[in-house]
Amino acid sequence: MTVDTPINPARRDFLKTSAVAGTGLVLGFYFDASSGAGRGVAKPGAPEAAGEFRPNAFIRIAPDGRVTLTSKQPEIGQGIKTSLPMVIAEELEVAWQDVNIVQGDLDPIYGSQSAGGSRSTPTNYEEFHKLGATARTMLVQAAALTWKLPTDALVARDSAVHHLPSGKRLSYAKLAPLAAKLPVPPADQVKLKDPQEFRLLGTRIGGVDNRAIVTGQPLFGIDVQLPGLLYASYVKSLAFAGQVASVNLADIKKLPGVRDAFVIEGTANLKGLLPGVAIIADSTWAAIDAGKQLQVVWNEGQVAQQSWKGFAAQAESLYRQPAGEVLRNDGDVEAALAGAAKTVEAKYVYPFISHASIEPQNATAWFKDDGIEIWAPTQNPEAGQRIITEVLGIPKDKITLHITRSGGGFGRRLIPDYIIEAAAIAQRVNGPVKLTWTREDDLRHDQYRAGGFHFLRGGLDDSGKLSAWHNHFVTFSHPVFKDGKPVVELGAGANLSGDEFPGRWVPNCRIEHTALACGIPMGPWRAPRSNVLAWVFHSFIDELAHAAAKDPLAFRLELLGDKGFLPGTGEQGIPYDVNRMKHVLLHVAEKAEWGRKQFPRGQGQGIAFHFSHRGYIAQVAEVTVSKDGKLKVDRVLVSTDIGAQIVNLSGAENQVQGSVVDGLGALMFQELDIDKGRIVQSNFGDYPMIRIADAPPKIDVHFLKTDFPVTGLGEPALPPLAPAVCNAIFAATGIRVRELPLRKTDLSWS
Structure with a gap:
């Protein structure tokens, strides 16, 4: 890990960035x-x-x-x-x-x-x-x-x-x-x-x-203990927002250790209090075991007709039709493609995935004196307080919320569904009660990273320069009602901005999306949007570079050009500084000896960059692919520009390395199937996560200190990993990866 020499931006550009990023609290x-x-x-x-x-x-x-x-x-x-x-x-x-x-x-x-x-x-x-x-x-x-x-x-x-x-x-x-x-x-x-x-x-x-x-001290929400604490489980329909038609409550109440069992009507709000059956017991295990003996008849609704296979078929039929919304339409894309020296077409697909935090969702609640006290591992305590007020009518000044340490979050704990469940259960309990989700609950009732389908076309002129770009994105939405009228609301992380790279860099560019109605809950997953858009765009850019017979680094630098400082992108409305991006890109290429190393067949380098959450990140991956298709990521080099100061060097390095490993795990393994409106996978046995043997043995991290406002590092280093690895796979084997996870693509070569 190194901290490298700063670059000095123009004062005018620095002031523009400061005005946006330094808004204060x-x-x-x-x-x-x-x-x-x-x-x-x-x-x-x-x-x-x-x-x-x-x-x-x-x-x-x-x-x-x-x-x-x-x-x-x-x-x-x-x-x-x-x-x-x-x-x-x-x-x-x-x-x-x-x-x-x-x-x-x-x-x-x-x-x-x-x-x-x-x-x-x-x-x-x-x-x-x-x-x-x-x-x-x-x-x-x-x-x-x-x-x-x-x-x-x-x-x-x-x-x-x-x-x-x-x-x-x-x-x-x-x-x-x-x-x-x-x-x-x-x-x-x-x-x-x-x-x-x-x-x-x-x-x-x-x-x-x-x-x-490391000594096992109680820090996390799941560790909370209080005098007289009772324990709860909450069983919901596997098909999302299904309502209870009938249930054997009398039988459940007779089970050893069970104190009570009751139905909570809930609502159809996928981020709120879903309908379910609560069980109160003397221990977590008694509550969970009683939940397994429930016999519930559910009214599942229309979501039970939805499946990933059905979504994929809809996407194939829709992408050639007029889009639901045009996000960018510069120049004349059809004419530019028709007149291009070369054209490339590709479809990129990625699935729904889970946050899979080590600590399942949990919260402890104590309803007393017309108020409520909550202990929760939450990323968004204000949202937890707000939903209790909205659903249960408890005033904010009657809500005490203790923030415990979280055993992982990645965006999952921004949504307070588990908090409102615990609070609603506590209203029926005389004393404190801890709600604990099982691993199966956590996987089957997540707020998932949305899947997506990108249908791409690119055109190259006689000089091999990118002259046309068309992306029809088929994504997912929730049908919701506002002011009594149905509206389309894209799922969290399922949206796309017309300003996303390379939108403003291509003279003839059309970016559009069509939304599929979906009853699966969606939420932000580490580096929302960027975590998949970087893979799609920088993989396809790599395809175009090879079609143009140009070095992938040179092609990217030519595409970035000299636009300088671009205000108001779709990434949280934050400006895009082309010079900062070129700086990290050139830096990582230099550290990786890009273009100066010779690799035998089966080994290769891939490069990618992305602007995410105020951070400018470029990565080079070096991989080996055996003839029978086994992948090993040998080394990942990361150059980052997150501003003028690294606060904690140990923590910063940890966040970059963790992003690389997390991004690689999502690339290689993670996939959820949807059938009959429910998640098919149930635990880590059928939802594999990355293991130590699959992690890169070397992750070289470089921080380039620049005279810009300090920013965060929990997310920016994740998005470029997937395209860098996939581009390296192509360099090693000639095989292009266009569907995630990676295990769905045969990488064997001869």
């Missing part, structure tokens, strides 16, 4: 005395102990020197519980060994607490610097008052304030009581550190929960 966290107006809460409530210093809702310094920092974002494995407090600690000038990190519960004092879209870092980074710097400034002021010296004669470092000429030192512990009495300084009196002076940021810091995880 919904709520500020400090008091701007110069304006006389509070942004957020400067000193929330009275100090918990005499002499405790609490300059804002995130920092507490006790009289004994203990420093407690609150992490507000949900920790789902992306390392945010460590990295964001590091930002505060850097500016606070506190020794990391003095810091204790606590997870903040859902509270409006913290601003937005949702973790998704790799937004936790970019939406908090600048504000968290201000939090730490404001507290440091107040501690220095306290020392200045104590010594009767000017503040600019003092230095804060290692949890203390120093007067270097005299060697005097006052610890934060001694300064805390006085600092607590000082007013919060105005913003113009708070100076942020020069990044050149950072001593903590950019270093390797282990996760704050690592020791507890």
Whole structure:
């Protein structure tokens, strides 16, 4: 892993990017005395102990020197519980060994607490610097008052304030009581550190929960224990949103350990409280075992007629017909294709897949005193609170939501269906109750990454340059009603923007989609949209490069051209900087010795890039394919540009390597079949995940520090993996992969 030399963007381009990416938080966290107006809460409530210093809702310094920092974002494995407090600690000038990190519960004092879209870092980074710097400034002021010296004669470092000429030192512990009495300084009196002076940021810091995880300490939602806790299972129709027609509740209530069983009517909202049968028992296993003995007759509805085979047949019949919606229509695609020197046509297909988090969905709820208390591993606690209010009518101020660590999320825990199930069950229980999904529940009632069908045509002119691009995307939608009228609403992650690469780079370009009505729930899956669109587009671009008899790297660079800075793409409305993309592309090619290495038949390199969630990522994969078709990914090289600062070098490297392995697992193995409106697969026995033997033995990660705002890294490095590997397979064997997962393609060669 390396951190490479920065590039210097034009100041105008930097300001444009800053204006978009640096929008800050919904709520500020400090008091701007110069304006006389509070942004957020400067000193929330009275100090918990005499002499405790609490300059804002995130920092507490006790009289004994203990420093407690609150992490507000949900920790789902992306390392945010460590990295964001590091930002505060850097500016606070506190020794990391003095810091204790606590997870903040859902509270409006913290601003937005949702973790998704790799937004936790970019939406908090600048504000968290201000939090730490404001507290440091107040501690220095306290020392200045104590010594009767000017503040600019003092230095804060290692949890203390120093007067270097005299060697005097006052610890934060001694300064805390006085600092607590000082007013919060105005913003113009708070100076942020020069990044050149950072001593903590950019270093390797282990996760704050690592020791507890490896020693099996209770951290996760599934670990929650309370006095008098009861346990619940919730059985739903395998065909989505099916309603209970009849059920043997009397028999179930007689089973050992079962306390109660009842039907919840629910609704047809695939992201809400679906109909089902709740079972309350003395243990998780008693509740799950009783669920297996349920005899339910379901009214399954029209979704029971849907299947993947049927969707595929519909897609074949629809793609030659007028599209449901045209997203981009530049030039004259048909004329350009008719006049092209060469044309290429291909169909790319990918299936529905599951998030398959290690920790199944769960939540603990306790309904008491007309309110409810929730413990949940959630990426979106606000959504959990909101759905409880909407469905159960409990006011927000009567809902307490504790955010536990999540055993994986990848977008799944943005949707609070398991939270509302636990809450609805708790209303019928006298005491706390924990709902735990089984692995089968988790796989068969996920919010899936949507499948899709892309019918592509490309045209090359006499010089081998891409002159025409046509993509008819057949995707999936949910029929919903708004204002009493049926409307088409694309499933999460099943949409496509006309600005997606290479849309604006081709003079004759038509991008369109047609939606199939689908009763299967869909939700964001790590790097939504990008995780499949990158595979489709960069694989087809590779086909076009070979058809043009051009080097795949040179073809991509020519296609990117010199457009510079493109505002307002479909990727969260974020601008696209062509120069940054070319920089990472050239960098990874150099590190991979692209075009300078000779490979025997059966071995090859593939290259791809993608702009995803503010990150510019390029990858080269090196593979070996045996004659009998066995694939081994030997090495993956990754060049990333995520801005001016790597917060936690260890965590950043972990996120890139994890993205590569996760992306490879989805490419090679993951597939869900749909039959009679239900998921066919039930567990890891028929839904295989990547194993250690299939992971690349080498993943070389390079961070290119640039003078742009800092962004997140949980998602951007995943999308280029699949096309890089598939393009390498073609280079090694001449076999083009156009359907996922990879195991559906025969890779044997002679």
